[in-house]
Amino acid sequence: MPFSSVRSDNGLLWAAMRPARFARPIHAILIALLVLGAWGCSTKESRILGNERLLRGPDGLGTTTRESLIPDRDTYVSPGAANFGPTLLIGSQGGFDSRAFFRVPSWAIPDTTLPSFAVTAIFLEVPFDTFVTTPLNLLVDLATTATAYDTLASFPGPAPDQTLGTVDAGVVLPFRVPIATSVFTQIKGWAQNPSSLPGLVLYAAGGSGITGLQAGKAVLKIRYDHLVSGATVSDSTSTAIPLDFTLHTPGTPAPTGTDTTLVLGGLYEWSVPLHFAAAAVASGSTVNEATLRLRVVPGSPTYPTSRTVDLEVRRIRNAWLESAGSVAPLGADSTVLVARTQLAITGPADSVVTVTLPQSLLRAWTAAGGINEGLLLTLKNGNILPEILLLSRESTSPIELRVSITTPPPGRF
């Protein structure tokens, strides 16, 4: 049955006017659209057969090469400077000797005009660092120093002058050095002119071993009595001593430059400078890996359970030789380049310590005008933990810097 066309109100002309028949082609188109649309997900052939046409010249599609660099310079150096860390080490052990120095910027003095004022006790009190086991019979003296508090001094630092008190560090808790009440007269003078007291020092006066105190927590307390309404009242003042540091003897034995073992951390706070002669990274290449692999000497001291340390890596800016004696001349960055946190040497399982370096480091070393004087490894606050012994470049399994570089992909044209 034929049907003619009509013009609807909006002028649209349709080929058929019977609704049921008219809808069929539209429906067919709609279905076709949806079916065709459902095609649009597979690119399988491009993944397989497209590879046949991925032709980009004789050099291929870029190549990833891995290279292991061995240091051309390595040694270990002691800081040769004051330690401002969180632990004040005091005492001696073998050839190691350490002292803590303090400076009192201002004093808290009791009101001596109080009725029946009398000083009953004076002492220096410092909380222990509980991570350090204090031995018995370690006699520690508190003394004034003969010369001014000097943070740039090297061991032994300002010499002790007037001894103010002595304590056996292993038998007191907290660490407390009694000071004779007669010193109060001097203290009043120091309070009026703080610079008249050059400084204070805690040092081992007898016995053996090392104690650790919490830095920045020292307090000098003055206890006194006075009358209030006819009754004797005890009171006290506390003078906080926020300025302190530790000096210790230079590290021994000194490195020779040909040692097969490098010492990292420990009482002497050894740091390990390394230098690798890295090749320039070709323009456009990608650095996929720059991993420092530190091989630990079998038998290296292990850490106590649950104790960890942070291994910090800094860039060295100054030229150096394996005969370097201390950290300062290296000109290491104050900013940490990368840190391997919560490191612990617990046994043979920790025979290799890896540190992932920023991939930008290789470019910075080898770019035009770039400086490659190597890296300095230090253990943050590692002086209260055993040292880590590493195999040096003179050993059969030296430290290595593993570098992987991928050459740039070829261009389309």
Added chain:
Amino acid sequence: MTSRLPIALLRRGPKRVSLAALAALAAALAFAALTVGPSAALAASVYSVGGLGEPQLDESARIRALGGAGVAEFGVDLFSQVNPASTAGVRHLLLQGTIVPAYRRVSGPGGSSESASETEVPSLRAVVLLPGRFVLGAAYAIGTDAQFHVDRADTAGTASALRIEGTGGIQFIRITASREFGPSLRFGIDHEIVAGYYREEWTRDFADPDLATSRDTLESRYERLGRWRLGVQGSVRGWTVGGVLETKRRLPLTSIGRAAGSTVEQGGTNLIMPSGYAVGASTPVFSRWRVAAQYRRANWDRSSLASDLVDLRPMQRVSFGVERLGRKAEETGSWRGRLPIRVGISVLQWPDLLPVAGASTIAGGTAGVKEWTLSLGTGIVTQDKGGNIDFSLEAGSRGNRDELGVSERFVRAAFTLQVGDDSWK
């Protein structure tokens, strides 16, 4: 206009159905373009991995169904992308968009074969009649599609898994002006800005967790510069002859490679858009039949692009189409008789001469890509001259497996939605 149907039925039946169907079709087109297109537009022809990319036919479904022979087409609601003069007959504001879902089957070495699909939007166009019988238009069209997606294992050096996603190609933004001089002469001019780029994202993953993923971005960018396309059409005794001339344009080309912490930029080369031309004719042959033919050529050659990976030759497309016109509105007959039927064939010679299978550069020999397409189409025309919906179904093959290692067969459908200002008045 007369109707044999009662007015009430007209108001309640066909009108509602047609509007709903049109809306649904438009929504389906939008759905396909927005949801299917982006996810599927990751890969064009398998040959688009190299060279300029897969040449696209930027015509509407109507002209695609004629094999792409559009240089001599014109009308109040009809124009081609190839000839700016074809817009001169437009008397309304017309908006036109085309989407092309495609299904491909790729045959590889050893008899292996796989299939894939994608969706393209090859062209969008708007034209409007201005005072003085000038017609102004703007269009976006795709010249070549260089989208591809490759996953492969790479064993060069440290073993890795390589993923490459290529996008871009040559695109055109055309500003068109045309005018009709009498009933038989039309002139048009395009200012065609050559846009686009070639971009590849290379991602290389390693099984070893110590190795960070490589991410490289390669871009080949050329300056967006314009060239001119001049078109003319003349009609005599039912014959219409059209011609287009395209000018040459040098596009400074810059290659940029980016990796983490490194950017390498290289210039000093050019992509030269070649001159070209298209000629063709159309004529009625019987009362309801007409034929159209076209030859189009772009003079790509070795000097168009300095590369060791692709050589170039002239791109040529020969198109031939036959159309059986639908019965007019006032004529009686079934709805099938009102549908036009279009059949076309085209042969396309890609400009790319790609390295033969097994060769890594053109020094090892090249082979061209020839593409055959057979097309069939129809459409629904609105009476107000303001809009139509056209459809074409195309099937063909391209490439030679013996020479290039792989060959393709494809089926694609093109849907064009064209609306005019009368459609919503």
